[in-house]
Amino acid sequence: MSGTISRQALRELVSEWIGQGKRVAGPRQVKPGCVLYAPLESSAQLALEGFIRPANSVKEFVFPKHEELYGYRITGNGIELTEVEQPAGEQVLMAARPCDAASLPILDHVFNWDYKDELYNRRRQLTTVVTLACAAHDDACFCTSVGLGPAAERGSDAMLLELGGGEYEVRCLTDKGKALFDSRLPASERVASIPSGPEKRFDAEAVQSFVKEHFDSPFWPLQTLACLGCGACAYTCPTCHCFDIVDEGNIERGVRARNWDSCQFTMFTLHASGHNPRPNQPARQRQRIDHKFHVYPEKFGEILCTGCGNCARNCPVGMGVLRVLAEIDHAQHLPARPDESR
């Protein structure tokens, strides 16, 4: 099903969804120079143009940065557990980028592998993803290198493509998407042209074989000296999904909650004995690349990266996976001396 919708009508539709009590989240300028995916209080807050992509990702709407798992009370006789409220109420992720939408089916694997994560699945079920195809890209974008593109449909329930003149072609891709636009779309023959994406920057398979074979290579310390060890890359990445479990409370009651965690932190792998199997930043950076391009693909059959480039844009020292991957690609074409590749 395909149709045309004007920007005005789109905003009206967003207002309507908000009016229906749906939680609508989309790109929103939270302050000058900073657009983030955030819950929208009104359709006017939806930012549709003038930026490449929000500085965060949509993952926090299915996998919140802080989520309570259950509560507890310490009584005279022991511990009493209390349920937390289940996520309820539909939500719409509006004008998500294709690289964000594609992250959701990738995340589904890990949250449904040995354990079915109820909270994640419930949120996921309640979520409809309306993607806006990218009209522009910057130096940090590399979706085409990981098999996606500016109008990739993966993970989207509906896709908007710019037609020009303030109009969008709407492609309803799933029943959820259809239900959302329902009867609001006059059928139309107008078809948007697919925008051009960034140039391909590396060969994902070559990267996979490189990281597999170069675990102890001096390549890693050389390439990752500048890394400061913050979690800006992981926390703005649409596919990074590690979390930490904490108990917070007092001597009477508290909650067990999960918070995002990052493999870039020293504490991430620190053992109680004091031993740390990833003792330095190069080992931690290697882990990030290794997990995304080797471990995850071997386990689940796909790369844990959608090429959004947030890691590069948000890195305080201009790193990010692309820079390392481009170096790997470069090293691959050199005669077996990765230590010389700079």
Add this chain to the structure above:
Amino acid sequence: MSERVEFEPKMVAFVCNWCTYLGADLAGTTRLEYPPNVRIIRLPCTGRIDFNLIIKAFEIGADSVLVSGCHPGDCHYTSGNYHARRRWILFRELLQTLGFDLERIHFTWISAAEGHKWQQVVKEITEKTRKLGPYTDLYQISGNSASPFPLPIRGGGSNTVPLPTWGGEGVGALRETCRRLLAEEKVKVVIGYGKRGPVFVTRPEDVEQLVWNSQCLTNLTVYLKRKEIRALGRPAIVVKGCDERALVVLEKESQIDRKEMRVIGVVCETMGQAKCATCDVHIPRFADEVIGEVDKHPALTGERWKSLEALLALPPAGRMAYWAREFERCVRCYACRQACPMCYCERCLVEKNRPTVIEPSPTAKGNFAWHILRAFHLAGRCVGCDECTRACPAGIDLRLLNLCLAKAAEEHFAYRAGMDPKAEPLIGTYSLQDKENFIR
């Protein structure tokens, strides 16, 4: 009967073991009556009262807090209360900027003989708190608070500065200096700026990697403490005037040995950042070699507090709402901490989990606690390089918190971190002459 009448204020008093606690005890033994609304927590000395405790008290429902210890000159440990006084002068300013209600935070000196003063103080604070009502503004995003900074509803502006396009002009002298230092083996590594960020040049022939342009923003002194960088050997480091201030503080705190490094100062008039508009250190002052020329340092102006003043013009609840809204976006990636040259602790307090000191959860409570901790641990140490603010992926204006403490240090103690290598660190020292007007 209205709710207001039923309200019984809860007040937490952090008192020292030697004076105020005995003062309170005396009040009891002499049968002086005072309101039972106060919960006393006895600590060894006011100098030992962690600023986090005030925050914690409010978090668990206190309506007001009292901190009380020995009169100046009377400290059982000679100087604990002097240290405390200096710290509270600064901390109060931070709380004010964050929008805490200072009417609810009290400081007194009460000696072991002043049972009457204790009675009086508790009575007065209880009555005052009763009038103020329950403290409900804590961490609240209240509806009636406009932000001091214009927030366009939706954007024409571009999201972010597009990815840096790195060029490289006027770097000849810089490269030549570095090449010479490496070739003569004066240093083993040059920590400088490359096309895509910091680079670590170890061979004279690689100095071509070094650039100098408007994207050379990172405060490279952050690397001096890193193990992997130290392993490379004796460093030369490229600094701007603002970054160099960090070297002064690091040396004063015995973190680096200036004799074990070469400092290459680059004259910088502006990098186009907020801090640059009021920068008065265009020329590195203590560098071993200075590259570039500029007439002189511009004068220091009061303009530098302008953005802070806009925030302070709001009522306390408005300021708190502003920060609550900002901190709501914090994901606790700790980019602010990692990008800071002064945050060199091997294990940050926020990482202590047995027991937890600062909640690691990105909730209102956890985020306020974290940002208060980060800002205050930099009191009198922050050199204003603004790297924390630049590193923040959520666009939180951490700069304002640093500015408020820098302003307090200047106004109360005529101290600017990293300006005078001879000046004693602000925190950790004290003066009998420290002035305040809020301790009774």
